[in-house]
Amino acid sequence: MLSGLKRILRAYLEHNEPWRVISLYSEMVGVDSKPNKFTYPTVFKACSITEADKEGVQVHAHVVKNGLCGDVHVKSSGIQMYACFGCVNKARQILDDGSKSDVICWNALIDGYLKCGDIEAAKELFKSMKDKNTGSYNAMISGFARFGRFEEARKLFNEMNDKDEITWSAIIDGYTKDGYYKEALEVFNEMQRDKIKPRKFVLSCVLAACASLGALDQGIWIHDHVKRNSICVDAVLGTALVDMYAKCGRLDMAWKVFEDMKMKEVFTWNAMIGGLAMHGRADDAIELFFKMQREKMRPDRITFACVLSACAHAGMIDRGLQALTYMQQMYGIDPEVEHYGCIVDLLGRAGYLAEAEEVISSMPMEPNAAVWEALLGACRKHGEVEFGERLGKILLEMEPQNRRCDDVAKMRKLMKERGIKTNPGSSMIDVNGVIHEFRTGDGSHPQVKEIYLMLKKIIEKLKMEGYSPNSSQVLFDIDEEEKETAPKYHSEKLAIAFGFINTNPGATIRVIKNLRVCEDCHSATKLIFKVFKRDIIVRDRVRYHHFRNGKCSCNDFW
Template sequence: MAPCLCTLTPLPSPSTSISKFILDQPCLSIIQTKCSTIKDLQIIHAQIIKTGLIKDTIAASRLLAFAATSPAADINYALMLFDQIQNPNLFIWNTIIRGFSRSSNPRMAVSLFIDMLIQLSVEPERRTYPSVFKAYAELGLARDGAQLHGRILKLGLQFDVYIRNSIVHMYANCGCFGEALELFRDGEDMDVVAWNSMILSLAKFGKVENARDLFDNMPQRSSVSWNNMISGYVRTGNWVEALSFFSIMQAEKIKPNEFTLVSLLNASAHLAALNQGEWIHDYIKKNRIELNVIMVTAIINMYCKCGSIEKAWQVFESASTKGLSCWNSMIMGLAIHGRENEAIELFSRLESSEFKPDDVSFISVLMACSHSRLVKKAKYYFSLMTKKYNIKPSIKHYGCIIDVLGRAGLLREAEMVIKSMPMKPDAVIWGSLLSSCRSYGDIKMGEWASRNLLDLGVDESCGHVLLSNVYAGEGDFEMAIQERMLMKEKGIEKNPGCSLIEVNGEVHEFLAGGRLHPQVQEIRLLLENLTLKVRDINFHNHDF
């Protein structure tokens, strides 16, 4: 609801200060109490212009503070307000710089800071600098930020806790860990914010073990410290470690935040750890955590990747807030679970919804077509994507259409698509074509695909193994053996297959031919017993 319009109160008596009179204006109090959107602010702004109050610095700064730093901030509107203020004071400069440092255009924060220095009407002070360092951190400009660090040293402000934290964050976020650690170690009383900045940045750059060392040595931890470690493990693909660390976190009675829960759902999805994923979903429901679009997407994705497509569907249909990512995850989930018709039907529903399909939507529906060899449908969606939605096909879209053609045995057509691609085909495309050549016995095209795959140098074993399978499939065992021998001569080893299984909430990993599992003897004994039982059953059936 828009705030009501207000009028100026009578002029103050001589005993009332002008500043108190301005602060008591209803228009200004409404900004803090009833203003919740930029539209509300515009109404108040118009009224303040009518009354002439806009010329006052206090009134202008209240408007600017809401436009630049509130949850409903509109930084472009804030800049327009700033440009209309004559002789902005220090608070106004700090507000607009802080607003841009948090925005999608942090470069403007640096530009405004330079303007502030050039104009010399107002001198920056300690509250100005953290926002500028944050902007340098977001821009990845540690070298430029180092010059500002030099200014801080000259001014003697290096011991200010907020400035020091922002400098540590800038260096760490830009990957300059030498400078960050030097400053970090020089500070005898570095607070938890600085420690958290280091942990988050180390994890961001894949140095998760270094992040864990810092975490273990923290004199004091906050919930952010724990959450940063989990997100670091997930970001670097250490999903088992992420779930194990979460168990420790639970034992310490530390509550996860929304971002951590999303990270844990993603870890459960990658490990196909359904029990763990269900527990996290139940935790979200029991604690009445708001199901925003990101959270709903993570839950759907987890259930899909853990094989529980029905639960994913229930979450999708019952979600009050659905984003495009929710639709895409559900379509993809249906496609990979062999429910292609439902995936295509859901895509049609998406087209009729408030959302427009994006490039991910089309990858999902093309995958559905691929799994059921719906060539005409795939061609239709590929054309729809480019002509109706003006989406430029990526290498993944080409990969899907080539896979559809290959699975349907249309190898010549797949070859034509590959040759017409505006970008160089990747290993996925050549591997897909090679698999199709094996299925349909096209040795000549298989050799062509294998050569191109080997030229990429991504995974040499893949090209040799697939081509060997093509030869073997056509009965040319001499050539099949030759490919295997060629691998041996080059010293190329086939990457072992890997599988994961969750038992009683614990995820177990198995490598083909691996013997490192702690219960490998028991597993082998059980398999031998099962083999004997199968042989016994076959013998009795044959005897009958």
């Protein structure tokens, strides 16, 4: 009888019906059928999933009454339940109740402390453990990574002799989520050298790192690995591939993966629509949005943010405003700050600065820095210096520690006087699977002499075609001679020169830049195809720029 009930309880849990587990357990108690040590772990887990704290306390009371506190399986599941409720003190009492506790019990409490954000308590408990297993280390590594304490995570990681797939996943996922993309790829490469086969979760994490770094070669290797090992491309892995290819400049491959996917979720459609928007393919993005609806896939707030972004990059004012209305009236989605930011960007780019400011004033929530930045960028584009100065002051008050007022000279000077540091421009290029990063005026690269010699040659040839460095946007407090020189050595130009040296003639050069491309670099790069017949693709923080035949895919609207 009890074994049959045990199977039923487990079946309910496996079929995602935890409330039925609790209900059936209540019936068992009501008919005076005593559960045994095999019953309680399932019931504790059901209480955890449903957050049924009152029922969980009652079940624990039954455990005590039935004298099953000493069973390690019951004990560990009880610790997990209380930790899930945030009652770590109660969970600690169970661990310290005097009965035998195995390593699973200790690991459960460590995990509980970490889930409640008490990393120091978890650390102390881990130190006091006599018998640690791989799960103990995995829990701490995951916790350290989750809280951005990567030195401690890596120290434990290096101490381990028996690393399993979860160990590698924990540190790769932590690095990726916190923006340490290079480190994530380094650990992944170590994982390959140790001949650990990565599962879907790890592959998705690494693809996200590839997308952020523009590491196309590594991304292609992962895609080939998926094919070689006949790994099923589900919605999560497929979306990661779509996003990687789109952000690495291979929209054709992103589209192929998208079309071949049998399982698509709303986030899959969002990735493809967002990729098209980023590459300036606004009409295609909007068409895909309509196709998504025809296939009965309900768009969400991120879908509309992607559509609005596409409209902003293409100057489609009417389409953008229609999308905002459609979002509210058809789907009942209230616009959030990101949607208003897209509308401000859309109007501002088109020169409707007053209307854009009116949108900000009418927002039902406080505008964030990104919204004001969109309008400030429009001021720069349309030469509205006084308007820009006023916006710059607002931004300076909002985020003085992070501001990048690179649009208004007075703001730059004011920030310098206050000792506020701005984000330096940097560009990355992937050559033969290795990421090389450059900063403006950088002299640290091993090939620095060759890079500057090549850049000098490129600039000289561009000048013969009429190129002249544009110093109007160089807003540092430096003299005129330095102003003329500075744009020549912007980070993307250094990356392009490096690409000339280290790739075959005629090969496409792909650069990832952390800031918006300046007008000087934009005009110079357009000339490079004319002079050197090299396609160049630059991804800045706003969008993609495909330079070919003396033109840019953005049509000088970015």
